[in-house]
Amino acid sequence: MATSEPRATGGDQDPNSANLRPPSGRFLQKNNSLDEKGRLAGQKNLLSCDNSDRDARFRHTETDFSNLFARDLLPAKNGEEPTIQFLLEVVDILTNYVKKTFDRSTKVLDFHHPHQLLEGMEGFNLELSDQPESLEQILVDCRDTLKYGVRTGHPRFFNQLSSGLDIIGLAGEWLTSTANTNMFTYEIAPVFVLMEQLTLKKMREMIGWPGGEGDGLFSPGGAISNMYSVMIARYKYFPEVKTKGMSAAPRLVLFTSEHSHYSIKKAGAALGFGTENVILLSTDERGRVIPADLEAKIIDAKQKGYVPLFVNATAGSTVYGAFDPINEIADICEKYNLWLHVDGAWGGGLLMSRQHRHKLSGVERANSVTWNPHKMMGVPLQCSAILVREKGILAGCNSMCAGYLFQPDKQYDVTYDTGDKAIQCGRHVDIFKFWLMWKAKGTIGFEQHIDKCLDLSQYLYNKIKNREGYEMVFDGVPQHTNVCFWYIPPSLRGMPDGDERREKLHRVAPKIKAMMMESGTTMVGYQPQGTKVNFFRMVVSNSAATQSDIDFLIDEIERLGHDL
Amino acid sequence: MATSEPRATGGDQDPNSANLRPPSGRFLQKNNSLDEKGRLAGQKNLLSCDNSDRDARFRHTETDFSNLFARDLLPAKNGEEPTIQFLLEVVDILTNYVKKTFDRSTKVLDFHHPHQLLEGMEGFNLELSDQPESLEQILVDCRDTLKYGVRTGHPRFFNQLSSGLDIIGLAGEWLTSTANTNMFTYEIAPVFVLMEQLTLKKMREMIGWPGGEGDGLFSPGGAISNMYSVMIARYKYFPEVKTKGMSAAPRLVLFTSEHSHYSIKKAGAALGFGTENVILLSTDERGRVIPADLEAKIIDAKQKGYVPLFVNATAGSTVYGAFDPINEIADICEKYNLWLHVDGAWGGGLLMSRQHRHKLSGVERANSVTWNPHKMMGVPLQCSAILVREKGILAGCNSMCAGYLFQPDKQYDVTYDTGDKAIQCGRHVDIFKFWLMWKAKGTIGFEQHIDKCLDLSQYLYNKIKNREGYEMVFDGVPQHTNVCFWYIPPSLRGMPDGDERREKLHRVAPKIKAMMMESGTTMVGYQPQGTKVNFFRMVVSNSAATQSDIDFLIDEIERLGHDL
Structure with missing residues (x-):
């Protein structure tokens, strides 16, 4: 981009500026030529200042794009x-999308298979090319992108732990991307x-x-936050691993529930422990x-000559x-001198509730x-903290x-530079939307x-626990x-x-889910667990749900599943 | 949030909805009561539809917030x-910010020390509280956040490898946050x-x-992308490390330039190789x-009984x-059967230029x-690919x-689900802004x-290479x-x-930089390197620079540094 630029301070001439504009590229100017008069009618006060604030109001x-x-x-x-006109046009598309997201008469999604979207839906062409598209086409692309996507803020979207569309959080994200900076130093992100x-x-x-007191960082998601916890635990007990590698430590073992998130296992694989x-x-x-069971497995590991290092307790699987039960697990960790991590990616939000925080007692x-505010607290993605x-x-x-x-000789207190604490270098600004929501x-x-979300799920539980056709x-x-x-x-x-029966039941949830998606009315997740065949997992974190x-x-489940 | 909700389908009554609104909380309604008439004057056509499109135009x-x-x-x-009115008000703040960002008569930053911002600047209070703030205060908070931040899109911001504010990219980010979804499955992010x-x-x-052909992912940044490369290399040659840990492999060594990015070393520490x-x-x-030197060090490592695994070649340090020199390094990697990674976080963008892509030959x-499009290609943060x-x-x-x-029994081709390839679970949508810019x-x-950016830096080079006062x-x-x-x-x-002289010269760049930041006129980085004392590193990736x-x-450097 930037093929021609403002020259407020004058002087230099870009030799390429003339030939970079194709013959068809017309330029919107205040002094319109006659032949453009019709197209630009009504645009005279394009930039109008209708109040006396320091900032002009657009x-x-x-506009013909x-x-x-x-x-x-x-x-x-x-x-x-x-x-400004282009951005306002985009905002028009987005505010319409927001409005419809909360409208129950719209679909949650308009499902298409990958090959259908790849073939191009009514002119929505995903392929990239050498030549630029007009801004008009770009606006169409924006509309189509939303049209064929999934409305994760729709009151009937229950598919993921992250759902809903918080308006303040959204405004926060819009500002964050406008500020377009990086968390690594105070120098370029003082406020954030x-x-x-x-x-x-x-x-x-x-x-x-x-x-x-303590420390922490926002990271790109719960899996990375959990990975941090394992790294820090290893550094605490075996700091020489940082320089010498895992061969400097004995065989270390990590403990986590069979119901816990797979990121602990992923961290085990990535960090060189082995699954x-x-x-x-x-x-x-x-x-x-x-x-x-934890204590028995710790003893067993020690008897085999392994060194127990780390226990993950899940708060909200x-x-x-x-x-x-964090307290009981903490007792065992203290007894055997192990690092205790609590994965509250999903359940951490309950700490904000006087009624429910006892579930994280300990x-x-x-x-x-x-603790992922982007889950239970409705903060837009991504927003995960490792504390x-x-x-x-x-x-x-x-x-x-x-x-x-990270120059030590800067003019400000460089202990505010956070970059060297992270495994990342550049780090996205995930804090602002959350701060603004708070x-x-x-x-x-x-x-x-x-x-309210917990009340709603109890409502669901009460409704179906004795209902015919539910287990x-x-x-x-x-x-x-x-x-x-x-x-x-x-x-x-x-x-x-x-x-x-098991085989047949295993196929029920996928079939209902497929029909749900094809009709676009609602979305809810399903999965097997251990020996249990596919079942629905309903979760509520969406503030729009009632x-x-x-x-x-x-x-809907009954309508779609009745004849299976 | 969500203390009262629409009830399009009627029926349930939220028992809390009444008492959750504080006495002062007035509600904006179409049928205004008389006492609100003045405040709401001019708002009758709040939602006006002035064209015949399917989407109403706002x-x-x-509005009194x-x-x-x-x-x-x-x-x-x-x-x-x-x-809608709140979002449009936010957009007004943002478009004004965008406009000023490109205006050379505005400062790049309005510098304050951490303690000053923490003490609260003219009512800008960063502290969080139990009670909500009015939307009017939220809008003020948004303005203040931008006011005390750094304009990374300003034509005179040269401080980082990522700079500039691309308008299409910005629109893409606004849409991405409105869609607020997650890359892990096709199910909820089909288009992305x-x-x-x-x-x-x-x-x-x-x-x-x-x-x-091949594979890849967008990751939260270059450091994570580089970490992926080391993980994959290890998996290629020693897949058993995934399950058994680093003890299943011999002592593995990684090679990277003394000028390379520290993320290779960070990956070495994190993944259990040891720095x-x-x-x-x-x-x-x-x-x-x-x-x-690479070949000598490979031979030396082998003689010590270590196993060379991975070589990082930097494309743009x-x-x-x-x-x-990638080709020469590739010859050596082939000879010794090593994984060759190219860290083109900064230089990868040059592949888009017929004039400069030869620098990545091999x-x-x-x-x-x-390859980080968020650096040389001007894509908003974050946008980094591991290929x-x-x-x-x-x-x-x-x-x-x-x-x-990742249920295998979904109705669509689940090979499109990307989540299990990543070390993350949820993954932010980083692609859309880049796709839209392309x-x-x-x-x-x-x-x-x-x-153009390379031309500009050559202009700078030509200007100062023989100028008095520069080395x-x-x-x-x-x-x-x-x-x-x-x-x-x-x-x-x-x-x-x-x-x-060295000691004195070492202090020059930090002093000039401090004065630059305090006057807010421009920003450029400095650092020492090896035995070389602090010097300025000028980089151009900002499309607004001329x-x-x-x-x-x-x-500015001469003005501020003349009397040092």
């Missing part, structure tokens, strides 16, 4: 007007670095670490770790929403905590002191959101918003338990 | 109007998943892999790896912008390549086959941008846009070389 007018190209936008000479520091402290206070050294812990029927005894009780260990583990980035809602706003995957009120159940079509209701949407989901 | 009107709160926005009942696939193929074609097993290669005076022989020549190895290395996320500029648009850090035309130089204040010009901005930078 007026959105009709068919002869405008990216090269006509800022920093091009006279690019300001087309730039401080917001991160204050917000992490607040989160540590909620965890219960004295004075909110065989990630020992899976048995759970009770509700998916919670059995502490005695992915499928069952189970909370491992979290203050953890050495590190993963660490011991100060300095994150930097100790990861710092390489790259002189070209400002706009207050802690009580998050609490109300969480309490719960586990008994009792769910700990989190996860409600796991089988829908049993009439054809299977009388059938005795056995392989045939009891009527829960009712709708159940009606 | 009109931005004056002082009594509106986040809870009054969608999904709240009647939340549509305040939602296909865009990623097509774009990665296009990038592989530019690398020169036959038919664009001592990351062997640094000597470079020539231009910062390029000396192939003979961070400080000097040096391109390692890249088609690499096994993997890192792999061998298909399937990325999945082999990272897959854990989590049944709850559409809008075409390949030739990127080429023109890159050629170049290395001789000859820079390979990339990096121009490294010392400014020698008059007081040091006659001084003989020696410790005193020769006049280069002139300005030099004038």
Whole structure:
């Protein structure tokens, strides 16, 4: 881009500026030539200032984008007007999308198979080419991209742990991308670095670490946050691994529940422990770790000559929403001197609720905590924090002191530069949207959101627990918003338990899900777990969902599944 | 949020909806009560539809946000109007910021020390509280956040490898955050998943892999992309490490230039190799790896009984912008059967330029390549790709086959689900802005941008190479846009070389930089390198920069540094 640029300070002439504009590329100017008069009618006050604020207010007018190209936008000479009009046109598309997202008369998605989209839907061509497209086509591309996507903010989208579309968070993301900076130094992200520091402290206070002391970072997601926890634990007990590698340590083992997120295993593989050294812990029927099993496996590992290092307790498991008993696990970790990590990617948000935070009782005894505001707290993706009780260990583990980035001789207090604590170099600004949401809602706003989601899932649980055609995957009120159940079509209701029924039941949820997606009415996840055949996992984190949407989901499952 | 919600399908009543709205919280409604008439004057056509398109067009009107709160926005009942008005107000702030960013009469930054911002600047309070703030205050917070930040898109911001503010990319990011979805499955990101696939193929074609075959992913940054390359290399030669850990492999060593990015060392530490097993290669005076040194160090490692695994060749080093001789390095890698990775985070963009792509000659022989469009190609942060020549190895290395996320029995071709190839679970949508920019500029648009940036840096080089008061850090035309130089204040010009001069010169760049930041006129980086004292590293990736901005930078350095 930038084939012609403003020359406010004058002087230099870009020799290429003339021939870079193709013959068809017309330029939007204040002094319109006669032949453009018709097209530009009504555009005279394109940039109108209708109040006395320091910032001029832009007026959105009709613009013909068919002869405008990216090269006509800022920093091009006279690019300001087309730039503002183009951005306002995009915003028009986006605000319409937002409006429809919350409208139950619109579909959650308009499903197409990969080959259909690849072949090009009504002119929506995904292929890239050497030559530029007009801005008009770019706007069409934006509309089509949204049209064939999935409305994750729709009140009936229940498919993932992250759902909903928070308006304040959205505004925060728009600002973040406009600021387009990087978290690694205070120098280029002063405000965001401080917001991160204050917000992490607040989160540590909620965890219960004295004075909110400790350390932390926002990372690109829960899997990376969990990976940090394993790295830090290893550095704490075997700091020489940083320089000498895993051969400097004995055979180290990690413990995590068989219901825990696969990222602990991924971290085990990536960091050089090996997945065989990630020992899976048995759970009770509700998916919670059995502490005695942990202790038995620690003893077993020690007897084999291995060195237990790290225990992950899950606060809100992915499928069952189970909370491992942190206090009992912490007792064992203290007894055997192990690092305790709490993976609260999904359940961490419950710390904001006075009614539900007891489910994480003992979290203050953890050495590190993963907590993803982009899940239960409705913050737009991505927003995940790794929080660490011991100060300095994150930097100790990861710092390489790259002189070209982290100069010690800057004029400000360089302890605010966060880059060397991270395994990343550049780091996206994930804090602002979260900070802004916290400002706009207050802690009580998050609490109300969480309490409401949990109320809704209890509503679902109460509705189906004794309903004909439903079987719960586990008994009792769910700990989190996860409600796991089988829908049993009439054809299977009388059938005795056995392989045939199991095989048939295994195929029910995928079939219903496929029909749901094809009709576009709602989305909910399913999966098998252990020996249990495919069941639905309903989760609520979407702030737009109401009891009527829960009712709708159940009606829809029955409508689609009745004749299976 | 979401304390009251629309009830399109009626039925359920949220028992909390009444008491969650504080007494002061007024609600914007179409039927205004009399006492609100004044405040809401002029808002009658809030939602005006002034064309016959399927999408209504919103009109931005004056709204009093002082009594509106986040809870009054969608999904709240009647939340549509305040939602649209709030978003348009935010957009007004953002478009004003965009406009000023390109205006050379505005400062690049308004510098404050951390303690100043923490104390609160003119009511800008970073602290979070239990109670919500009004939307009016939220809008003020947005303005202040931008006010005290750094304009990374300003034509005189040269501080980082990522700079500039691309308008199409910005629009792409706004859309991405509105879509708010996740790359892990085709199911919830059908369009984005296909865009990623097509774009990665296009990038592989530019690398020169036959038919664009291979694999890849967008990752949260160059450091993570480089980490992927080391993981995959290890998996290729020692797949058992995935399950058994590093103890299943001999002592493995990695090779990278002493000028390379620290992320290779960070990966060595994180993945369990140990930084001592990351062997640094000597470079020539231009910062390029000396192939003979690589071969000597391979032989030396083998003689010690270690196993050479991986060589990183840098295409565009961070400080000097040096391109390692890939073909010569590839010869050695073939001879010793080593994985060749090319870190083109900074230099990969030159593949888009017919004039400059020869600098990466041999890249088609690499096994993997890192390429960050968010650097030289001006794509907003974050946008980094790891590209792999061998298909399937990325999945082999990272897959854990989590049944709850990647169900094999979906109705579509699940080979489009990318999640299990990644070390992440959720993955941010980084592709759309890049795809949209490619559409809008075409390949030739990127080429023109890159050629122009390189022309500008050659302009700078020509201007200062023989100018009084300047010394170049290395001789000859820079390979990339990096121009490294010392400014020698008059007081040091006659001084003989020696410790005193070195010590004094070491302090010059930090002092000038501090004054630059405090005056807010421009920003450029400095650092020491090896035995060389602090020097300026000028880089150009900002599409808004012109020769006049280069002139300005030099004038500014001389103005600020003259009396040092």
